[in-house]
Amino acid sequence: MSENNKNQNKKIEKSFWKSLESYQNDSKLNLENEFEEGVTDDFNPSQLNGISRRKFLALLSASAAFTAAGCSDYHDQGEIVPYTNRPEGILPGSSNYYASTCNGCSVNCGILIKTNLGRPIKIDGNTENPINNGKICAKGQASILDLYDPSRIRKPLLNGRETNWSEVDNSIIAELNKVSESGKKIVLVTHSVHSPTFKSVLDKFLEKYPAAEVYSYELFNNHNRLDGWERLYGNRNFPKIRFDKADVILSLESDFLGKEDNFIENTRLFAKKRDVNNPDEFSRLYSAEGSMSLTGMNADYRFRVNPSNQIEFVLSLLNELRKNARVNISLPDDLESLVSNYSLSRFSEEKGIDQIKLNYLLEDLLKPGKNALVYAGNALPLEVHYVVNIINEILNSTNLYAHTSAAVEVLKLNRHSDFQALGLELSSGNVGAFINLGSNPVYHFQDAGDWKQHLSKVALTLSVVVNENETSENCKYVLPAHHYLESWGDSQTTADVYSLRQPVIAPLYNSRQTEGILLAWTTGQTYTEDLYHNYLMENFKSSIFAENKSPLAFKNYWLLALHDGFVKIKTEDKTLTPEFTTPLQIPNSSKSNEFTLSLTENYFIGDGRFANNGWLQELPHPVSKITWDNYLNISPKRANDLNLKMGDMVEVTSGDKKLEVPILVQPGMADDVISIELGYGRTNTGEVGKNVGFNSNIFLTSNHTNTAYFYNNVSIKKTGNFHKLISTQEHHAVDDSSVKDFHKIRNIIQEGTVDQYINDPEFLQHHKHKIFSITEEHKYEGNKWAMAIDMNKCTSCSVCVASCNVENNVPVVGKDQVENGREMQWMRLDRYYSGTPEDPEVSNQPMLCQHCDNAPCENVCPVNATNHSTDGLNQMVYNRCVGTRYCANNCPYKVRRFNFFNFRDYFADAYYDNEVTPLVNNPEVTVRSRGVMEKCSFCIQRIMEARSTAIKENRELKTDEVTTACQQACPADAIVFGDMNDENSAVNKLRKHNLAYHVLEETNVKPNVTYIAKLRNIHSEDA
């Protein structure tokens, strides 16, 4: 071995160490095994997951594909599919109109129903029907939503479970026969019957079952008026009042412009006498009432009179008037001596009524050459009506009575006391069958005892109703009835008009016509949809056709009658002679220092039958602007004395009845009067109306000394609880003295008096100055749309708002959203008070998008979603809107409404988002979704429709051819819409009127809505 090799071996033997530890062989540094145990084990494929990456991705994509296929687009409401077999008479895109009759109340207005693709979408008045002359109320407008109410009963129910009609028919007929044989009574309960044909069906039923009795009622009726009329004239045919001929009207506790009887026709006639082009002919309205009503808001003079004192008031008035009567009538001695005990001056002193105003009243009532009228409300006792009729005789007001259109009673209504007696009879076991035909006595007559117990003693209980109610929930059988839009029928409420009702849609559910059901049970025939239709035709042939002696063949006459919706009946005017047969008894009106409770009908919910209608619940009350609630009205003075503020709960005690309700401080209330509106607190209705408000029907009793609507000696006590009342008028309210009376300071409301206008027609223009602009005004060629609203005619009835809601698919948002100021109504009626809280002066103003030429909203939209059209409209492009809400911020009128939610499925857990309710939508108007701004569009769909018709007919648009929904609905014709570039248009003339003004015109936004200033017809000394 060489030395090199020896050296190399030596080198290999030398070891190296990194640290002392390694040099010392520290066990911690034992790094021989670099990997953890198991890391370097041999790879075992059998331990792998069976699913490979490839398979996993394949499964993932397949499931995603299935999910995508399974999920339907929530926006998808179906496909637009053309008809392969088009039904006759239906043209997609074009609407059909049918004449029919509304049955929302006892007036039974003539209506025209607009249908699209076989479904009704809008109800308006029938322009030719003399009962309402083309106008209907808010209830009639909104009643279309009830047709598509998802809570409608769809199938017959037996003890709560669904059954079929054949089972129901057979068992009920058998049970009825059994009851009849047993000798027990059969009771039928219904609302007022105005149909002569239905009456004949009832007569047939009574003939077959002699032990049967019909109870027909209306919670708010005109018994007292008819009784008072009958006492003096011997008949119950109260005439139509010609309010358009009355120069002076004294309204006593009567809301004849707001909710009583045919208030729509009354408003139309009253507005005719408030024409600014004939200021000399202006009527003067005095109102004497305890609670603030819509009529009171529109009165030129208003007295706060407790309803219990009205008898004293009218007797005092009679005493003064008879001394200077225009017609001398000799009163019987007893009445003479009674009347002579009363004095108007003493009344004025005792009750705190302004003597000067009472003198004005006397002076106006007696003015020669002027027609004066005293009109008492339905709620007042018959004695007041009797005296009022005498007053009208001595004032010669009888020339304002139109006897040709006098009221007709097809079936006399039962009294409240009859239902109390019925309750006793039911509980005694004398009744074998209880048949409820569309009414709700269990809810309305709560003083009749425990209805559940009463009905449990009756073998056969059944309800034929459209929706479940408090009465049907206590019945064994609940049978679905047709809605009136699915029904045949007729109606006669006045002597000169016979109206017809025809169905405009095939029945949506397995329901039947109420009259047809009874007819089938009575005659033994099988029910078909034609059964009642044929019966109605036969009845029409034997009565109306036979009496009118028309030269037409019956079939043609019948089709013509259906086309028109009514038949005119020849009647003759008559002169009635008063007869004093019964001595007058003064009703007992003893009062303590407590309150008089006044129970009234709600303007939109009625007696509760519209409680489940979201549009009506959300329509602000015309006086208080409260939505979704009822409350107790109290005067500001008494609220202050009792330390009460809005929303405080009080316990109301009347006799042995107690109820806790929230209060509302209402300016203009008489200090000793409190009032509550009925129709709320329903417990068995759809989700919309359930438990909304407070059920005050408990106070109604037939054991009254005065009338069923006023109760003396009622006390209230603060409970300490609180219930939030939502008022749309209080949105944006600022409690600052600098904004007190700002509607007058900013000239939002501009008013004058008739005398002022006659003396100086340009009085309104004096304070105005020319508004100049630094930019050149744009010239609009062709049409330029504008609107004018006459504040003299507008009564704030809110029919325009209801009509706009239906026409433009405005959603219901619910109480919580209204509280946040998010109600979606495109139009609102602002109400301003001035004067004192005790005797306020009320000014109303419809407010909607002003379609300003210099619109402040258009400039600030970042995406140009709102812009101005060439015909003057402020347009809204929904699919551009991204929801910045800058436009609403900039709008000085605050008329823009933002969809904070998709209200279709937000409200009441998507109550209106079902397969049926969307059928109510107008297909010509976009249904807006969340995040989009909307506002009044001047009914652009109607403008486009008129324009396309004109193009088809190769002509220009005619003057005043286009009507907006609000204009069409307004009973006073206060709203005028048209082309301001057309010299002949009504809106052009109104824009140039001396009384014309624009709201906030000093901002130079150039609004296209002109307001005609209100003229109060007060004495010149008061101006």
Place this chain on the structure above:
Amino acid sequence: MLKMLNKDRVTALLVIDKFGGQMNKTSRRKFFKKITFGGLGLALLSKSPLKAFTSDKKNKRLKKVFIHPNSVKRTK
């Protein structure tokens, strides 16, 4: 053959070989066949526009909201 490859490649091929028994046996041809038929199946499951033109099923719903045969509409 395996002996000729270095250790790393042997490890990889061993994995493939051992895993081979569990490899997806679907060939490319079969794969495309599956895609095609699966797609057709999905199309049948979803709302086919063809259906609407073959019957008045949609109109059956519309037919429910239909004018009453005896009602008389207004002429303009």
